[in-house]
Amino acid sequence: MSESAPESGPPAPESGPPAPESDPAAPAPLAVPRTPTGDAGTDARLARLADADHLPTEGHLGVYEDVHRGLRDALDALDARPDRPAPAPR
Numbered sequence: 001m002s003e004s005a006p007e008s009g010p011p012a013p014e015s016g017p018p019a020p021e022s023d024p025a026a027p028a029p030l031a032v033p034r035t036p037t038g039d040a041g042t043d044a045r046l047a048r049l050a051d052a053d054h055l056p057t058e059g060h061l062g063v064y065e066d067v068h069r070g071l072r073d074a075l076d077a078l079d080a081r082p083d084r085p086a087p088a089p090r
Helices: 040-054 057-080
Strands: none
16 A cells, blocks of 8 residues: 655745734733823824724823823913913922
């Protein structure tokens, strides 16, 4: 009899780029829930964080810095309002 036995051993590696779902660097939504703050400007800035869901990891920093800058500017504007006293120095 000359039946050949199936080859045993590791499977041949696949060629080409990895599938998006198996690529750890591929964009993946984090689906982090955001609770509305009641301030439209702040809510809009926080909603911008969802933009990072569609970017590769290297693009997240730009989104985070942009949101942080906007939130910081909003806090600074509160300190600069003429109807409120300036905060006491520490």
